[in-house]
Amino acid sequence: MTDITMIRAAAARLQGHARRTPLLSSPFLDEIAGRRVFIKPECLQHTGSFKYRGGRSAVSALDPDTRARGVIAFSSGNHAQGVALAAQQFGVPCVIIMPSDAPRLKIDNTSALGAEVVLYDRASEDRDAIGAALSSERGLTLIKPFDNADVIAGQGTTGLEIAEDATALGIETADVLVCCGGGGLTSGIALALEADAPGLRARPVEPEGFDDVARSLASGRIERNTRLSGSLCDAIITPQPGNLTFPIMARLCGPGLVVTEDEAMRAMAHAFQRLKLVAEPGGAVALAAALFHGPEIEGEAVIATISGGNVDAATFRDALGLLE
Template identity: 50%
Template sequence: MAAAASLLGLPSVILMPKDAPKTKVELTKAWGAEVVTFDRFTESREELGAKLREERGATLIKPYDDPLIMAGQGTLAAEAVRTCAAEGWTPDIFISPCGGGGLIAGCSTSVRALSPDTAVYSAEPAGFDDTARSLAANKRLANDPAARSICDALLAPEPGELTFAVNSERLTGGLCVTDDEAMTAMAVAFKYLKLVVEPGGAVALAAAITGKVDCKGKNVLVVCSGGNADAEIYAEALKRPLPF
């Protein structure tokens, strides 16, 4: 968002949790954005965002519960599925990280349109598997306020209202991984794929390599999103023993 605003010559204010990776904060500021921090566990992002909008006369862009955000993120899956088709194969399974549900909502819409027989799963960190639990209950469920995870990008308190309406119709199911499994997936991505992935961005890969869904003999399309990991966390991830 900061980069887009900079390219358009517009000022931007980014509301970011206090526990966000330092590298993420620094790079956001490098694009000229003002970063306003808050405590994600004691303060309401929605209330703070509404207050900033009123005080500054700004346009509020939500992180996931917005049709245009979902549509934009869905282009990722559209491009990926079309690339697969151009190479002569079709994904049997599609897995994407999920926080508030915007990315997987957009992606599931694209996958269903272009490859209707592909099974589509969300992947979430343990303790923040609200989409998986909500899908099973057929209603939105919140996470335990005491829950914690290293996957800082996926710690939404509950599924978005708009995103869940989409995901409840289009997802095959929801998968859940531990922080340790996410960290191991970061190491796998680095060694075998030469990718730098943050913990939250690695949960879909973690779900695939730990067998949260049966991937044997199948074409699996996994989204690895985000590389905002501080050096200390990344170094710790690379110490993990690889599963293969």
């Protein structure tokens, strides 16, 4: 089980490798939200998302002999690129299992980082079974996208930075809105905040129709999504919360928030217009909640992650067009 000691150890391993991203703000965004808004732009992280933190944390935690045999991961793109870059940096083989409907940019980028990409149909094939089979055949270590203690620890370093910067800004109480798929980032941030900024509360944010975490937190048990594809927010679509992440979120997180695709796209446009940040739809859901779901948020300030910026040009153009 991931704890704050593991997160601090991951931070030490990531020192000099992961980028420290700032907390950004804009008076224009404050006006829309009706409160102070601070943004943690993990779209500026290596490979364009927070996933590099968890990928590097997990790969670096392996013993050298195990790591030398190679790693395997499954992902719609951001975890894929994070693990692929980490594997490339250590000079070890890497296989990535990706859904065939993932954005072409993410598939191409993963290949460009030296990984072998294996595509599958996420509506009809079981990525876990594919990953288990390849791991067994080739002796590869499977690095799951969120249900892995060292991955959660790596993502938790985001929370250490939020806690330190919020303290420096005098923010003692606030909701910290986190773009949420399986819950690796959310649970990691929640653990870090519990230790270093207990007045800050992590809250998962998901796209409409794929709100398994929000429903799970409400019911107290793991709930599944009925659909596994068909959202612009592909980066954060998972079947259900993780077995490792859900207990952490259930203990530490506030209620989940759910936004529409249109709200996520408008948040993308505002992030670019006001802060010159490029966000992907799934990476913009937390900002969307901060901007457009004010009555559901507590406190005079809110902190929102932008978890990734790996968006294709056509989708980004569509988002910017919403402000014309």
